[in-house]
Every structure is written in structure tokens, then in C-alpha cells.
Amino acid sequence: MRFNVLEHQLVPEHRLVAEEEAERVLKAMKITRDQLPKIRKSDPVIQVLEKIEGPIEEGRIVRVTRVSGTAGVSEAYRLVIGR
């Protein structure tokens, strides 16, 4: 890895969500995992997260915290998928 993409100003904050919290979030939104937007395991962001958190299996959830022009801060979730 040449550099840490998470440090780039255009890349929003990504965090791995703990399994129990993930369950909570899904329950609160009344959705199943496959309804979430996806992110590939090969995505540079996940590569960086794996350096920090250790291997991330498919099916884990990542929280994306964006600084938004309209809402100030907004949170989104992504499901980690293969490849």
C-alpha cells in the first residue's frame, strides 16, 4: 500500500462496526444485511481497515461518516462483500 487513503481529505471516515452493534443498527432500521450498499473487500479503504482491525470477513458492516454540505454530518453503512 503506497499510502493511507483514509488520510486523504476527499475520503470520508470509515469504521468497522462491531457485530453486536451491527445487529442493533440493522434492527433499528428494520433491514437485512443484503439491503445495505456494498463495499468490496478489495476496496482500498477496506485494505487499510484490515491493517488496523485485522482480517475483515465478508458480511461485516462498515460505518461511513461523511461531512455533508446539507446535513453537517451524515452516517451511512456498507456491507463488505468478496473480491
Next chain:
Amino acid sequence: MMSSMRGVTKRIASIKFALLSPDEIRRMSATKIITADTYDDDGFPIDMGLMDSHLGVIEPGLRCKTCGGKVDDCPGHFGHIDLAMPVIHVGYVKDIKKLLQATCRKCGRLLLTRQQAMEYIAEMEQVEELGGDVTEVGYVTKETAREAQKRQRCPHCGEEQGKITLDKPTTFREDGHKLTPKEVRERLERIPNEDLRVLGMNPEVARPEWMVLTALLVPPVTVRPSITLESGDRSEDDLTHKLVDVLRINQRLRENRDAGAPQLIVEDLWELLQYHVTTYFDNQTSGIPPARHRSGRPLKTLVQRLKGKEGRFRSNLSGKRVNFSARTVISPDPILSINEVGVPVEAARELTVPVHVQSYNQELVKTWVKRGPTPLGAFGEYAPGVNYVIRPDGRRIRVTEKNAEVVAEAVEIGYTVERQLVDGDIVLFNRQPSLHRMSMMAHEVRVMPHKTFRFNLAVCPPYNADFDGDEMNLHVLQSEEARAEARVLMRVQEHILSPRFGGPVIGGIHDHITGSFLLTHKESKFTREEVTYILSKIDIRDLPPPDVKKGGKEFWSGKALFSAILPKDLSMTFKSSIAPKGDIGLKELKEEDSLVVIKDGVVASGTIDENAVGAFKGKIVDKLARDYGPDAAREFIDKATKMAIGAIMIRGFTTGIDDEDIPEEAKKQIADVLKAAIEKVEGLVESYKRGELEQMPGRSLEETLEVEAMKILGRARDQAGQIAGKHLGIENSAVIMARSGARGSMLNLSQMAGSIGQQAVRGERLSRGYWNRTLPHFKKGDLGAEAKGFVKSSYKSGLHPTEYFFHAMGGREGLVDTAVRTSRSGYMQRRLINALEDLKVKEDGTVRNTADTIIQFKFGEDGVDPSRSVQGRAVDIDDILQEVLGEEPSWKERLREQEMASYGLTEKDMYVEISEEEVEVEEEEPPSEE
């Protein structure tokens, strides 16, 4: 019948695509076709010919020999042609190429080790498990094929692999020498089933050798009906023509082959057969000439029927023609409310609303029916009639003058009658291109004489309509739910605020703005007679008390008249459009009467113009729509525009080229300024030639010269405009329009009165044309102002021939730009809408698609409806504070806030004009630029 169908919805679980095997083709075929002839001398279809009556019937009276049905009962049946030699199906060449390259040339196995194959299968299964759709699985198989193609030697039999290339459109070569379709088919046959699964094919329904045709399916005659001309001659469908070609060559090929003709001749015929079969599928295959009709027109074959804007998908499936709709020319009617639309009597008589007969309306409906289809009221005016009565069994009875009485008697509960339009019916009104939701709004009907649709001018901006021949469509809603929904969601008054930028799109235009200006500017006052005239246009019966009494005469100020239509508790402060630009003091603002102060519904000062009532910029319209609701806003727009028109009609308003007259003195001044500028540029050129020009950082010497020259000449044009502007006062009609924001700009005026200025192409001074010069009127290498496109003259004085040419050069760029922009933005819009069409905001605020997967966790990340936002923000804190605390901020504070909030939008920014004829767009490829 219809009611039982309603409410039954089913979800398609999956769609499977498969190939037709030759066996299946023969099994589904009603007859084999062997002769290229269609009809015999008596006009009857020839057996085993292309129009064989086993294939269905197109002539009334005849019966289908396969199913026995008549014209409308028989759906038609397929036939087939046995091809003498196999040919490649153009639609599958890409797949054939992939398969040939990915499998062994000798043993037919996939060029991957067992281990690798297993890995790819596992990956495919995994993608499917995680909810991956067909396209995602497709990526895996593509990757598999790519990997297999890389291998030089077969891992199973050890065969060295030749290089397979595709000679477009349908010729395959191995290491340069041709592979016949027969050889290709043999190779495909060798690929084992389990290897196909790895490549993403299901061999049970799609064996690859079926991509090389040995039998050709012939569509039913109902798909390619022949038409009989008045002369009695038959004219066949393009598809039939193509099939005739295929049959003829097929026959010749078979004869020659069986007779043992030389290889060369057989091969030629085989290639010809390939050509005909290829063009039968797609007559626009690149690399081969399209098959033509005798007249020279290219034939419309299978692919052409489906593809493009006129194809089956876009024109018959995505878009359909509908009943209960009308289209005609539009014209303006300032008397109508913005919510209304004028419908011609002739259209109103054709367009109907279904009315269900119940106990409460049975008698009323009977009287309607009794009046027949063309009733008139007591004064000979329009009254709605009934065109059809529909019985509960679904039978429609046409109501005529003659049978009206009888039919009316028969009307009972449970019947439906189709009543003609009446005033107040709600209809949808639309103008193409429908670029945003305001392109289709609900209006209330007003039936009127004459032949055009009419609507209020304030509604022109959202439709982007004018009256130079524009036509618009009207749709009559057919169900109570639809009408209720349209009234609540689609009515014009609900769309005054645009979701595009959270400001008004409906409001005064052109004369409305000029009129408001004339009504309210400075101490405008009106006599009793004039006031009665203006107020008669709106619903005010009592004259307000006069503001001024002078010499025994009473006068009313325009500001007081305008105040009469404002809500009594409205307070606001803003700058008029006529306010001088830049940071200016309160004194100057007041001097120009350009600081609008409204206190408790009374205009205390300021001129009402574009910034108050205009579409896009009207602050009063904005505030009313936001704080007082759509009803109040609609009423205000209706009244303000009518009053403005009353005011402009009293004074009268005109403009002509003499509005740009300036004194000789000023003309001389302008000439001097321009001459000085030109000389200055000459001086610049001199110093450049001497090499004394000081280079700008990051620019070459030439660029520095250009930039400097542009700067000088631009300034000169502005100065000329200023000099001219000094002599054009606010009493000048053209200036009134420009300053108030009604039409035109001060720049336009200075180009008419002062100087047109530098012409540019791609932002640079003109330079191309002849060798080292723009025109032969100048010396080679002349870098002076006039030689490179500076136009000294004004539009009024007229242009010199060279200037005229330069002006045309500059003008052309604008035309080309818009032409390119429209096609490109139209294509982009199409792609965008195709991608977003199934997205929807759900009850929980998330944006989801039809698969119910989340696209956005909260609409727009903040959940705010932009049309209800204040310039993009959810709440206007200052406004609320002011209202709650009752404190009036200083005018300067207030203005500063507004300037921060306003985007400085103009009407031009709102639209990219889209030409009537949208450029033909291919499904996947962007339109080419030629």
C-alpha cells in the same frame, strides 16, 4: 372485465434466456418453407411458400390452416427454413469468439486446469449467495474466459493453441486462414457441458453450437403482413423480402453443392447466404453494406424493429399513445388564473370524464344523457354532453342526437357515462421536453371558444413555453384517485417553489415586471379613472382613500394600489432589481427608490420589479408561497400580474431603435475612447515587436499580448457603454426593461448604442481564416485591434463589412455550442433518468430502489425537501427569530443575509434549451459527433 383485472399484481421472480436449438425450431415450426414464391396467380398463398396459410392469416375471411382461427383469433405460427449449409448468427459472434478462444482447438475442453475451474465455480456461487445479480455473475464468467484465453497450450491434451481472430462481422480465422461456419460449429460441439457451466452457460438450454444456425426460424405472417395497394398490387414487408433472398440463395447453394460444383462457387454462395442471414437479423452490421429495397431505401430488419427511439422498446413499450388526450397550439390569456387552462370547445366535446351512476346522481346523469352529444346552454353557450354510455357488462353505447332520449331512459345505477369536460375539471397539461416535474402540472379546465389551449403567462417559465407556435398536450384523468392526487400534488399552485433551488419558478415575466415598475416607481400617481380601471381587473370593489389631493384633484399612489393585494401582516425589506450594483449607501438606494420596505402589508418605499414579483427572483412571491401557503401565493400572482398589465396599459409602453439615440457629443466621446483603445493596442503590438513587452508570469509573450489587448478592448467597450448609458435615463423604455429585469440587459443596450466590442472564438481574439491573417483586407501578421475581430460600431450605427464577418464568426460559435450542448445534455439526462427511475423515498426517510435495497440512508443526507427549503437550508433562522422576537433587523443586515443566500440566478441558468428533434441516441453508445 376490467374491474376483475384490477389489483392483481405479480412479481417476476426470474427470467431465463436460452438459445433455440435446431430441433426446437423444427418442433415449433408449423411448416417447412422451401419456395421463395409468395402467392399464386389467383392471389392465394402458395403451400410451403413464405405466405403459407399455416403461418397464420392476415386476410379477413380466411382461416388459419394450423389452428383454424380467423384474423383476430389466430396469433400466427412460426415456420422454418432448412439451411443448406450452416451460417453464423451475427447476434452471437462475440460469444462464439469468446468460446473459441477459451477452449482447446483440438479436444474442445476449457483451457483451464480442473483446479482453476473449481475456483471460478466457487466464486460464482459466492456472488450469487450474496445477492449478486446476473451482471455481477457475468463479471466472474468474463474473468474466467479471459484467464482461459491467456493459455497457449491445452492443459488436458497438450495441443498448441492457434490464434483465433474475428474478421468482422462474421468471419473467423485461425492463424490467418479461414474457418468455415461448419468448422466453427464442429468446434463448439466439442465443448463438454461441465466446461460450459464454468463459462456461465447452461448447456441444457443453450448449447453453443446452436449459435451457428442450421435452421432459420420464419416469423408468422402476422409479424410481417403484406399490404394491398389501391392499384391491387401486393407490397411485401421488408422481412419477407429478406426471407425471399435467403430462400433463393439457399436453393442455389443446395443445387450447386449437390451437383458437385467447383469449391469456389459453393464458397461464394455460402458467403452470400451468410450475408443475407446476417442482414436479415441486423441490417446495420458494420463492415457490410446494408441490404436495400429496389428504391434504394435500406431494409428494416429484425434489429431495426427493436432498436433506437423509433424501436419497439422506446416507442411502443416504454412510451405509449393514450386516449383522453389532446394536443394543440398554445396562446396566452392573462385573465385566466395560473391554475387554469383554456380548452377549445371542440376538444372539450371529445375529451370525457367517466361518471359512475349512483342513487344520488342518477337523475342528474339522465338529464345529461338526454341532452345528447352537443348540447348548448340557455344562452347558446357550451354545455357538457355525453358521448358514451357504458353498461355494467362493459358494452359501450354511442350517444347520438337521435338515440339520446332512449339511451337516457335506460341509464341505471351501475352504469357509467362518459361526460364531456366542464369548467373546473382537473386535467394534466404538459410541454415537451419534460425535463423536470414542473413540465407536467394539473390545471382546472375552462372551456372556451377558438382553437388553442390558453394559460396564464406566469406559467410560461416552468414549461419553458412561448407562443411562437409551441404545442402542448393535455390529458384528462379517468379515476377519482388520480384526480384527487393531481389536485393535491400536481396543481400549478403547488409548484410555485422549485425543488431545483428552493425559490419561485412561477411569477411575473416581461410586461408584468415592466407594469409593476410603472405602477410603483417613485411617486407614480393615478387619477380616479385610472385607479378604477386598474382595480377593475382584480376583485376590489371599493376605492381606497386617495393619497394625494392636489388642486382639487384626487390622486392615488401606485404603491398604495399594490399594497392592496398584499397580506395585512406582511413585512419585509429587500433591494429592487433597479438598484445600482455594488456596495452602495442607504442614500443612493433611497434616491433610486430601490430599497423596498414593506411594513404590515404596505409598501412604504421601493420599486416593485423583478426582485419582488419576477419568476426565479420574486422575493414577495417566495415569501408568500413559503409563509402564507400556495393559495395565497396563487392569488397574489394572479392579482399582481393583472394589476401590472392594467398599469402598463394606462401609460402605454413601446420600444424602438430610437430608444438608443444618443447625442452627437456622446457619439464623439465614444469614438474617442475607442480610438484611444485601438491606439493603445497598437502601442502594445509595437512594444511586442520590439521585444519590450513585459512578460506576464506563466504566460508566453504572445499570450501576454493577447491578454493585455483583450483587457484594453474590453474596458473600452464598457466605457463606451457607460458613456451611452449616461444619456439613457430611467424614463427610457429600453432602460426600464433592462433595469427592472423585464427583458434585456444594460450590456445589450450598450452594444446597441455604444460599441459591440471584441468578438471571440474559444475565448480568444479571432485569428484564423487566411494565412497569418483573418481576412485579406488586412496585412499578414497584423495584430492590431481591428484586424483581430474588434467591432467598433454599434448595432444601431451598423457594422462595416469586415466587422460583420467577425461578428458572424463569433455568433456561430454560440450556435454550435448550444447545438452540441443540447444533444449531449439530452443524452446525459436520459441515462440519468434510466438509472434513477425506480428510486423512491420510503416512509422511514431512506431512499430505496424496487429491490428494497438502500441507496441513501436519508434523502439528500438531511431529509429536507429542497422545494420547501429556504435557498437549500431547512430553516431560515433569521426569519423565525425576527417573527418571534418582533425585532426588525437593520436594513443593511437584512440585505447582507439575502445576498449571501441568493445564488444570483437568472432565467438563462434555468434551462439548457432542448431542440424539438432530440438527437438519435444508441442504447449503449453515446451519439457520435459529426
